[in-house]
Amino acid sequence: MSVAGTIVLGAGGHSKVVVDTLIASSVVVVGLTDIDLARQGTLVLNIPVIGTDNEILKYATDGIVLALGIGSVRASTLREKVFQKYTSLGYSFPKIVHPSAILSSVVHIGEGVQIMAGCIVQAGVEIGDNSILNTGAQLDHDCIIGKNVHISPGANLSGGVVVEDGAHVGVGATIIQGVRVGARSTVGAGAVVVKDVPPDTIVFGVPAREVKSQVRSSL
Template sequence: MENNKSIIIIGAGDHSKILLDILLMQNVNVIGLTDKFLPLGIRIYNIPIIGTDDCILRYSAEEILLVNGIGSIGNMSLRRKIYKRFSALGYKFMSVIHPSAVISSRSVLNEGVQVLAGTIINAEAFIGENTIINTKTSVDHGCVIGRNVHIAPGCTLSGCVKIGDNVHIGTGSSIIQGIKIGDDALIGAGSVVVNDIQSNSKAYGVPAKIKSIINTNGGRDSLAYYISRRLEYGWRRRCA
């Protein structure tokens, strides 16, 4: 860890708890988590909530490193916004690597990358900044994964797959060798991708087919609208 700096985790939800668990396992000095909903002083794994994200500004960029604890359920916009805000202020983000991950020394992992338990990253893979490679995912040789990407648990990327920025690959998806997926695409869980997927597309199925175009302006076809409707549906099912 750079100069043995102390760590602040942004967010206190489920993804941040996974990251905190990894850091504590590695005896990293985590001084607190931020959250706008939980009361000041509440502890998670004995680490305190120290305030909202703005409390980070009490520390200089030379004192601390940040960990982006904001996860993704298909929409990377909040995670991307957090990373962009604090990077512009001069703060650096620590990469978090689970000790069980197998990562080639000939791969490249950029700032703020998170690699979770059981993941394999092979030679000459390139992982862009602020990207999550989630549990038991396999990234084969020569893959290029962009910035602000979430590869959800249990995915398989064959050799030389190219994934653009701000992409979500759903749980258990498989992508065959040489496929290209454009920026801001969403691949549904359990998909098998055998053809290139254009930017701003929502695709799923076996084989995966483009079902709609994501409207980044927030209309009824937008990713935000899609996620909100799915969450509303899930809430209604739980309350039924």
């Protein structure tokens, strides 16, 4: 069966960046879905919101591909749960790479990864499933990014940085070489991280210091 195109799940702010990236990559966008009934029938960059997420189930798993238009904020697991739900049903989430992003030929990119405009990804980088490299993020050589990670706009990771599953790196943050950011932790906007961050921890500041432990949300 031929693929009809891509459906984007979620019609909020992040979906605009996703739709724009898909259009720039000459991908056919069938429409968007959203659980918010107030968004039904509206347009995102002239692409219609065609219904709730149940609309996807009208398509065979090999008749459509999916993209997540749900953004990721700290301590949120919603994006992860939606990804797991539809992959378990057999739907696929191809990687999305904006044409202006610069990627080495020797990187590994998992399923559903989104690499937005202006990103730079150097040799030896690995990016786990369902992670976002948002606008202008830079990853130097041999960084390892886990699953369900969000590297926010303008973040800069030096060589050999490890960001574990579910972590969130804020806008404009800098992480020096060899540092490990633990699973589900948050690095605040503009922080400069010079030492390892334990799992489930929030750090802010220059240099970054622990603020408190983090509690995850299903939203």
